[in-house]
Amino acid sequence: MKNVLILGATSDIAKAIAHQLARENVNLILAGRNENELNRIAADLQVRYKGNYYPKVFKPTEYEKHNDFFRETVKLLGRLDGVILCYGYLGDQKIAEQDNSMAREIIEINYLSCVSILHVAATYFENLRAGFICAISSVAGDRGRQSNYIYGSAKGALSLFLQGLRNRLSKLGVKVITVKPGFVDTKMTFGHKGMFLVAKPDKVAKDIISAIKKGKPILYTPFFWKWIMLIIKLIPEKIFMRLSL
Amino acid sequence: MHNILLPAKKLSGWGRYPVEECFIAKPSTVMDVQMLLKKNKEIKNWIVYGLGRSYGDTPLNKNGGVIIFTKWNHFISFDVQSGILECEAGVSFNEILDIVVPRGYFLPVTPGTKFVTVGGAIANDVHGKNHHVDGTFSEFVKDFTLLTASGEIVRCSRSENSELFWATIGGLGLTGIILTVRFQLIPIETTYIDVHYQRAKNLDEALLLFNQSDEKYQYSVAWIDCLAKGSSLGRCVLMRGNHAKLEQVDLKQRKMQTQNKNKISIPFDFPSFALNSFSIKAFNAIYYNIHPKNEKKIVDYEKFFYPLDSILHWNRMYGKRGFIQYQVVFPLESCQAGLTKMLERLSESKRSSFLAVLKSSGDENQGLLSFPKRGFTLALDIPYDDSLFDFLKSLDELVISYGGRVYLAKDSTLSPEHFKVMYPKVNEFRRIKEKIDPNHLFSSSMARRLGILED
Numbered sequence: 156m157k158n159v160l161i162l163g164a165t166s167d168i169a170k171a172i173a174h175q176l177a178r179e180n181v182n183l184i185l186a187g188r189n190e191n192e193l194n195r196i197a198a199d200l201q202v203r204y205k206g207n208y209y210p211k212v213f214k215p216t217e218y219e220k221h222n223d224f225f226r227e228t229v230k231l232l233g234r235l236d237g238v239i240l241c242y243g244y245l246g247d248q249k250i251a252e253q254d255n256s257m258a259r260e261i262i263e264i265n266y267l268s269c270v271s272i273l274h275v276a277a278t279y280f281e282n283l284r285a286g287f288i289c290a291i292s293s294v295a296g297d298r299g300r301q302s303n304y305i306y307g308s309a310k311g312a313l314s315l316f317l318q319g320l321r322n323r324l325s326k327l328g329v330k331v332i333t334v335k336p337g338f339v340d341t342k343m344t345f346g347h348k349g350m351f352l353v354a355k356p357d358k359v360a361k362d363i364i365s366a367i368k369k370g371k372p373i374l375y376t377p378f379f380w381k382w383i384m385l386i387i388k389l390i391p392e393k394i395f396m397r398l399s400l
Numbered sequence: 401m402h403n404i405l406l407p408a409k410k411l412s413g414w415g416r417y418p419v420e421e422c423f424i425a426k427p428s429t430v431m432d433v434q435m436l437l438k439k440n441k442e443i444k445n446w447i448v449y450g451l452g453r454s455y456g457d458t459p460l461n462k463n464g465g466v467i468i469f470t471k472w473n474h475f476i477s478f479d480v481q482s483g484i485l486e487c488e489a490g491v492s493f494n495e496i497l498d499i500v501v502p503r504g505y506f507l508p509v510t511p512g513t514k515f516v517t518v519g520g521a522i523a524n525d526v527h528g529k530n531h532h533v534d535g536t537f538s539e540f541v542k543d544f545t546l547l548t549a550s551g552e553i554v555r556c557s558r559s560e561n562s563e564l565f566w567a568t569i570g571g572l573g574l575t576g577i578i579l580t581v582r583f584q585l586i587p588i589e590t591t592y593i594d595v596h597y598q599r600a601k602n603l604d605e606a607l608l609l610f611n612q613s614d615e616k617y618q619y620s621v622a623w624i625d626c627l628a629k630g631s632s633l634g635r636c637v638l639m640r641g642n643h644a645k646l647e648q649v650d651l652k653q654r655k656m657q658t659q660n661k662n663k664i665s666i667p668f669d670f671p672s673f674a675l676n677s678f679s680i681k682a683f684n685a686i687y688y689n690i691h692p693k694n695e696k697k698i699v700d701y702e703k704f705f706y707p708l709d710s711i712l713h714w715n716r717m718y719g720k721r722g723f724i725q726y727q728v729v730f731p732l733e734s735c736q737a738g739l740t741k742m743l744e745r746l747s748e749s750k751r752s753s754f755l756a757v758l759k760s761s762g763d764e765n766q767g768l769l770s771f772p773k774r775g776f777t778l779a780l781d782i783p784y785d786d787s788l789f790d791f792l793k794s795l796d797e798l799v800i801s802y803g804g805r806v807y808l809a810k811d812s813t814l815s816p817e818h819f820k821v822m823y824p825k826v827n828e829f830r831r832i833k834e835k836i837d838p839n840h841l842f843s844s845s846m847a848r849r850l851g852i853l854e855d
Binding site: 198203342 | 406
């Protein structure tokens with residue numbers, strides 16, 4: 156792994172991934188919406204580590220620009236070994252139930268935009284017959300729950316998309332990794348009630364990098380979420396529908 | 401917009417006294433902070449909390465807002481030619497050492513822990529073992545930017561907004577939020593310190609040694625046995641040294657790398673009887689006697705500067721009730737009498753200090769609430785008990801009668817009357833505060849306890 160593109164580079168998990176990869180001398184493209192933040196993160200990495208770190212503006216829902224964005228990214232580094240998609244948008248479930256524009260925004264960012272940019276990446280790696288695509292989905296996509304089923308359904312769709320993509324690309328030497336984090340202590344979750352077993356971004360980042368290296372198809376992080384979600388998935392719908400989860 | 405404010409939570413400093421309910425926010429950008437200050441009408445005032453190494457209520461704000469600003473920890477630039485580093489105020493000394501030591505540089509001034517932020521180092525105008533020759537950390541600060549109560553970002557240096565610069569140096573976070581800092585590092589040839597250990601039989605001998613030869617050492621400090629009495633009152637082990645030169649170390653010691661050793665952690669609170677006057681007396685006697693009378697040694701910087709950092713959560717040794725750090729400075733002309741009186745009081749009251757440190761202090765700077773002034777400083781850790789406050793009050797009076805003062809970064813008990821006498825420049829501080837923050841958007845439990853903002 157020499158050159159990696161991080162989409163949503165200002166998220167706390169992405170920052171932790173960037174530090175750990177930079178420490179291993181990986182060059183990075185840090186892509187995201189907030190240019191000031193990207194510059195700030197790139198300058199910090201440049202002082203701390205020895206590789207090259209390029210900030211690059213990327214807006215998930217500007218679909219028509221995805222092709223150009225990706226081409227320029229490859230040009231900056233010469234070649235790309237992998238993409239890690241870290242952005243996500245929790246939105247507000249309660250508002251989304253009343254206001255379809257909120258529901259739509261959650262689905263666009265968490266699902267439709269990922270399909271678009273990851274398909275561009277898929278074509279590149281398919282031709283290269285190497286590389287990896289790693290995307291952060293969520294345990295929320297494993298079963299629909301009343302508290303966040305808009306976000307959950309978008310993440311669930313993303314997980315299915317990645318599964319199909321993996322099926323398509325694995326024969327061509329391209330690894331596709333689906334990451335399903337549980338609760339992580341980040342900006343996205345700060346101050347939310349009812350969180351338990353909260354993991355640190357550093358720990359999650361470490362798991363993600365290790366899964367990429369091993370080519371592990373589906374990663375639950377921390378690992379026990381695999382068992383928690385297994386149990387949640389096993390609850391019969393007749394019972395599950397009465398629970399308030 | 402992400403949620404950036406939490407409901408009230410208990411918070412304390414490193415001494416674990418006092419513990420207070422504060423509303424905590426963890427912003428990661430300046431925009432987050434600006435929104436926070438503007439939009440939260442129900443929270444009237446704010447103070448910044450870094451890594452929580454000040455001991456008392458300096459970074460606490462009872463029923464008010466506390467901005468934990470450790471996510472504001474990005475480096476901005478590092479010029480390897482000139483050794484000038486620019487970074488955000490939440491960067492820790494630990495992170496700085498990781499970056500600069502391999503490139504042949506060192507912190508110009510460091511306190512006894514590397515788990516402090518650059519912002520905290522300025523707000524408390526921290527000093528280190530080289531204060532007698534180099535002054536405080538702020539001596540090396542070229543300039544910084546400050547987010548003020550009006551929401552503006554102001555650049556401050558000795559020539560630009562100098563009034564605000566000197567109010568912010570040692571200003572306990574009350575002038576605004578320090579955002580970015582540019583400061584000078586010092587070059588080093590090795591990561592080792594050439595240390596000279598010397599025992600001094602009593603305080604007089606220690607002061608004599610300090611006065612005779614302190615300029616020969618960039619770093620100078622003494623561990624002092626507070627329980628020794630009579631003719632041994634104030635017996636010390638002096639530890640003084642300089643950065644080792646290349647030819648002073650072995651070939652294998654020449655690699656410039658940080659010395660992060662495996663750390664042990666105190667996993668739980670010790671029962672409060674674990675550190676009592678007996679165990680402390682035993683420790684002190686052993687500590688004094690294991691040190692040779694006179695010896696030179698090459699010691700790695702980690703061991704020399706940060707002996708306690710290798711034990712994470714060492715404050716748990718004092719049990720749940722915590723302890724109080726008490727540091728004072730006596731001016732040169734009265735230090736011998738003042739220190740003697742103080743050691744006698746400690747020894748009489750059987751109040752033991754596990755770790756007591758004596759050090760020569762250099763000239764006072766222009767920081768309005770800055771602590772050090774020429775003379776000697778003594779730092780103590782005293783386990784908490786119910787009669788401690790009365791005892792400390794009597795010490796405060798003693799300190800004042802000898803023209804000394806206590807270090808606010810470690811204080812949690814001083815009274816406003818005593819504070820005023822110890823820090824006469826507070827009136828000037830108030831004048832600047834009124835100009836820059838008339839509504840007291842930045843305030844803290846300490847500021848209210850000591851009446852720093854208004855008489």
